[in-house]
Amino acid sequence: MTATLAIIGAGAFGTALACVVARRGADVTLLGRDAQKMAAIAETRRHPSLPDDAEIPQNVEPTADPARLAGARLILLAVPSQSLRAALRTYTPQVASNADLVVCAKGLEAGTGLLLSDVTKEETTGHAIAVLSGPAFARDIVHRLPTALTLACDDAQRAESIAQSLSGEMFRLYSSTDLAGVQIGGALKNVLAIACGIVEGRGLGDSARAALIARGLAELGRFAAAHGGKPETVAGLSGLGDLVLTATSHQSRNMRFGLALGRGEDPAMLLAPGKPLAEGAYTADIAAGIAARKTIVMPITAAVAAILRSELDVGRAIEALMTRPLTSETE
Numbered sequence: 054m055t056a057t058l059a060i061i062g063a064g065a066f067g068t069a070l071a072c073v074v075a076r077r078g079a080d081v082t083l084l085g086r087d088a089q090k091m092a093a094i095a096e097t098r099r100h101p102s103l104p105d106d107a108e109i110p111q112n113v114e115p116t117a118d119p120a121r122l123a124g125a126r127l128i129l130l131a132v133p134s135q136s137l138r139a140a141l142r143t144y145t146p147q148v149a150s151n152a153d154l155v156v157c158a159k160g161l162e163a164g165t166g167l168l169l170s171d172v173t174k175e176e177t178t179g180h181a182i183a184v185l186s187g188p189a190f191a192r193d194i195v196h197r198l199p200t201a202l203t204l205a206c207d208d209a210q211r212a213e214s215i216a217q218s219l220s221g222e223m224f225r226l227y228s229s230t231d232l233a234g235v236q237i238g239g240a241l242k243n244v245l246a247i248a249c250g251i252v253e254g255r256g257l258g259d260s261a262r263a264a265l266i267a268r269g270l271a272e273l274g275r276f277a278a279a280h281g282g283k284p285e286t287v288a289g290l291s292g293l294g295d296l297v298l299t300a301t302s303h304q305s306r307n308m309r310f311g312l313a314l315g316r317g318e319d320p321a322m323l324l325a326p327g328k329p330l331a332e333g334a335y336t337a338d339i340a341a342g343i344a345a346r347k348t349i350v351m352p353i354t355a356a357v358a359a360i361l362r363s364e365l366d367v368g369r370a371i372e373a374l375m376t377r378p379l380t381s382e383t384e
């Protein structure tokens with residue numbers, strides 16, 4: 054089988070995306086880095102991070118052989134944000150020069166503060182680069198529950214054609230040209246989900262959560278605007294949509310991470326190797342640094358970053374947020 058679609062990163066999301074595309078009848082290469090794990094997925098047609106009743110279709114080829122990327126014309130990048138640059142360096146030499154690349158991770162790069170599309174641009178030449186983001190848990194996707202996400206690319210026609218080729222049964226993609234706005238929504242909602250988890254873990258009530266979502270969305274909007282993102286993107290699937298999902302569901306790893314912090318667990322222990330991925334724990338510090346340099350008002354993001362650096366305890370953070378000078382809601 055030579056698949057024209059390949060996914061780099063065989064975690065929960067990469068595998069769910071493989072399932073959705075394969076159900077349309079397309080052959081899919083699912084590339085992971087651990088040959089043993091990939092052989093087990095190929096044998097059992099199950100993924101350890103997905104429910105047992107989610108069978109991986111036979112037209113998905115789980116493999117650890119990068120040579121299998123050669124025939125693909127559309128490649129989804131579904132590794133965690135901080136692994137993206139390394140994965141691009143390892144795998145893109147095997148990728149056809151006319152393949153389109155779709156970034157599916159949600160974060161900013163530590164050290165550079167770059168959007169992941171810009172990391173991809175730096176590490177590749179000549180490929181069209183798109184991003185996929187929006188409210189959808191891997192489990193919901195594999196269970197064929199209705200989901201809607203945004204596919205963004207600078208080139209509107211390319212965004213539409215990639216959205217067409219990935220959309221499937223109960224998996225609906227809307228196209229956009231706002232690469233920055235779509236990525237910033239996906240990255241920052243994880244930080245705000247951690248904040249909402251903290252609020253719930255502390256037992257601060259539903260009113261506090263609602264206030265945090267609204268004021269968090271204002272932060273997300275200011276950060277997006279400073280990077281050229283559009284207000285309508287912030288109000289759409291990849292902004293408000295994903296923020297509401299992640300900040301209110303215990304399925305979210307970022308929300309669960311915040312819950313544990315709110316109950317007093319040590320951030321370092323929660324980030325130890327082998328613990329579930331919480332992208333917002335990295336994004337908080339990166340975004341807070343950018344906000345400080347560019348003077349973007351982001352008190353919630355700054356508080357989450359300070360809690361994670363153990364510079365502020367949760368009680369003091371809440372007190373500081375509630376005693377900030379009163380301002381207009383639109384500032």
Ligand SMILES: NC(=O)C1=CN([C@@H]2O[C@H](COP(=O)(O)OP(=O)(O)OC[C@H]3O[C@@H](n4cnc5c(N)ncnc54)[C@H](OP(=O)(O)O)[C@@H]3O)[C@@H](O)[C@H]2O)C=CC1
Nearest residue numbers: 062063064065066067086132133136140158159190191330
């Ligand atoms: N899970 C979800 O519901 C959703 C996730 N996302 C986003 O997708 C991204 C991935 O998340 P998710 O799949 O859940 O994470 P997981 O932790 O389930 O999986 C991450 C996968 O990436 C692999 N990986 C890490 N580094 C590399 C590398 N350098 N080269 C190759 N593979 C690598 C890991 O391999 P190994 O197993 O060998 O460690 C693992 O299989 C995140 O940015 C997340 O925010 C977006 C929407 C929904």
Ligand SMILES: O=C(CO)COP(=O)(O)O
Nearest residue numbers: 187188189190305306307
């Ligand atoms: O991005 C997601 C859903 O849209 C997944 O969120 P978590 O990474 O917090 O589980």
